[in-house]
Amino acid sequence: MSKLSILIIEDEKNICNFIKATLKPQGYKIITATSAAEGLSIINSGSCDVVLLDLGLPDMDGLEVIKQVRTWSSLPIIIISARTKEQEKVQALDLGADDYITKPFGTAELMARIRTALRHSNRLESDDELCKRPYTSGALTIDFDKRLVLLNGESVHLTQIEFKIISLLARNAGKVLTYDAILTHVWGPYIEQNNQILRVNMANVRRKLEKNPAEPEYLFTEVGIGYRMAEET
Numbered sequence: 001m002s003k004l005s006i007l008i009i010e011d012e013k014n015i016c017n018f019i020k021a022t023l024k025p026q027g028y029k030i031i032t033a034t035s036a037a038e039g040l041s042i043i044n045s046g047s048c049d050v051v052l053l054d055l056g057l058p059d060m061d062g063l064e065v066i067k068q069v070r071t072w073s074s075l076p077i078i079i080i081s082a083r084t085k086e087q088e089k090v091q092a093l094d095l096g097a098d099d100y101i102t103k104p105f106g107t108a109e110l111m112a113r114i115r116t117a118l119r120h121s122n123r124l125e126s127d128d129e130l131c132k133r134p135y136t137s138g139a140l141t142i143d144f145d146k147r148l149v150l151l152n153g154e155s156v157h158l159t160q161i162e163f164k165i166i167s168l169l170a171r172n173a174g175k176v177l178t179y180d181a182i183l184t185h186v187w188g189p190y191i192e193q194n195n196q197i198l199r200v201n202m203a204n205v206r207r208k209l210e211k212n213p214a215e216p217e218y219l220f221t222e223v224g225i226g227y228r229m230a231e232e233t
């Protein structure tokens with residue numbers, strides 16, 4: 001089996017080196033680029049499976065890189081971003097980036113993001129089968145086909161909207177979804193971009209599913225960005 005190759009587009013040497021040192025022992029092939037132009041030409045040559053992309057590049061805005069790649073490819077893109085730049089992360093995700101990691105990040109977080117991105121990119125190709133399979137994490141099971149949510153084996157009553165939200169998040173388990181992405185998916189494209197309605201529904205879902213909503217096991221808040229559901233176990 002050939003190694004999966006990961007392209008890092010990042011102009012900060014120390015971050016590049018850290019990622020390289022982290023991923024190499026995991027059996028990935030690592031390719032690095034220090035500018036957007038260099039990165040784009042590697043992507044265009046089709047020689048990588050995942051891209052880790054810094055948004056602050058010397059020659060081009062990273063958002064522009066996402067736009068260009070998304071005109072022709074669904075290659076997984078994970079953003080490397082600074083902690084304070086929520087708006088930038090949201091923009092990147094809404095332009096089609098798959099996820100983000102915030103500097104400084106640890107090995108476990110980096111590995112989890114890459115695994116999730118790879119899983120979801122494979123899923124696109126065999127969509128049907130996997131979507132029918134129930135989601136399970138800890139004591140929570142969601143059966144999409146039967147529209148059933150079980151917690152510790154007991155059925156949990158959710159409203160239709162609540163079920164739609166949680167199904168969307170569960171089908172994208174491990175991946176962050178922005179407020180806008182969830183609103184559009186659940187309420188349709190003409191919903192006013194009003195996060196309040198989503199917050200209220202999420203609070204209700206959490207009350208029904210989480211033992212302690214302040215320390216969630218299944219539904220995580222990404223402040224200023226959106227929500228992420230626990231990976232399957």
Ligand code: CA
Binds near residue numbers: 010011054055057
């Ligand atoms: Ca940079």
